[in-house]
Amino acid sequence: MADNPLTPSERARVGLWLRLARCYNLAMRDLRAGLREECTMPQFDVLAQLERSPEGLTFSALSEKLLVTAGNLTGIVDRLEKQGLARRETNPADRRQTFIKLTDKGREYCDKIIPQHTHDIAKLFGGLSDNAVQNLRADLEQLSTMLSKQVEHAET
Amino acid sequence: MADNPLTPSERARVGLWLRLARCYNLAMRDLRAGLREECTMPQFDVLAQLERSPEGLTFSALSEKLLVTAGNLTGIVDRLEKQGLARRETNPADRRQTFIKLTDKGREYCDKIIPQHTHDIAKLFGGLSDNAVQNLRADLEQLSTMLSKQVEHAET
DNA sequence: TGTGGATACTTTAGGTTTATATAGTCACTT
DNA sequence: AAGTGACTATATAAACCTAAAGTATCCACA
Structure with missing residues (x-):
């Protein structure tokens, strides 16, 4: 058993990280439950970003904002498209790029669900x-x- | 467009949550990269808990500590078992329960990887x-x- | 001795995530 | 004009995650 020169300074940083993770997971669990039956958390995150950008967002732009890989977004956007909440639109000026936009249905949906989620957050951190x-x-x-x-x- | 009575107090709490999530994701991304080739983050979390409890831990105990569903742990422990790092041991006194324990190999592995991960954390939060x-x-x-x-x- | 309720783990279905590989497109160079 | 390299989106496999349903076990109580 190697004796382990764990300094108090290191220990404190590990403690910081563990508590940060715990807060995140506790909040995540509660907020996910609030959204359930509505949509998943990653789907909500994408919708909320789209709602702020009526001109649409590319996969890479979303990827940066949400700290999620672009490969990952393919599936999430696929599901949003299947639900009729978002749609893809190729950029004619650069055919590599795809703009993702809310549909009318998606916009209505956001008008309902974003305030609800905001309220959940405010309540959760109300203490x-x-x-x-x-x-x-x-x-x-x-x-x-x-x-x-x-x-x-x-x-x- | 429903005009939305979003109070400053609510807005601040949403901002708190978004920043908390961002810190978590940034740190997670970095720390995961440090562990890569060694083991996955969830597997590490389980190992680190087991290392502190030589008497073993039940699925429910792990579930509470790690804020992960028990159903999820089944798969993670399966994989640890397949790698020879942990093993299941039924509680004879209550055959519903299963204790999960480190193997010798698992203990050696922890002796190596936990200090390495601790160092990664200390470095990441070194600023x-x-x-x-x-x-x-x-x-x-x-x-x-x-x-x-x-x-x-x-x-x- | 049953019987109902609670507990512990597993299973299943639907999503999410990472890493890696692939293909199309564009810009820039030669 | 063709080639190179970078960027963008997609496809895949393996792991992870949750919720919900399923199975086995235990316990209290009649």
């Missing part, structure tokens, strides 16, 4: 004071930009 | 000061207990 929310939000904003840099740097 | 880590860790701890209560309460 925090507005002040605590502001602080945590700012800290996580800072953390996410740090992580972006870190990951980007590690790739090179 | 934060020890102080910032402590604060964020405490805030997330508080958030996770609040979410647990909230979810539990919602179930009733």
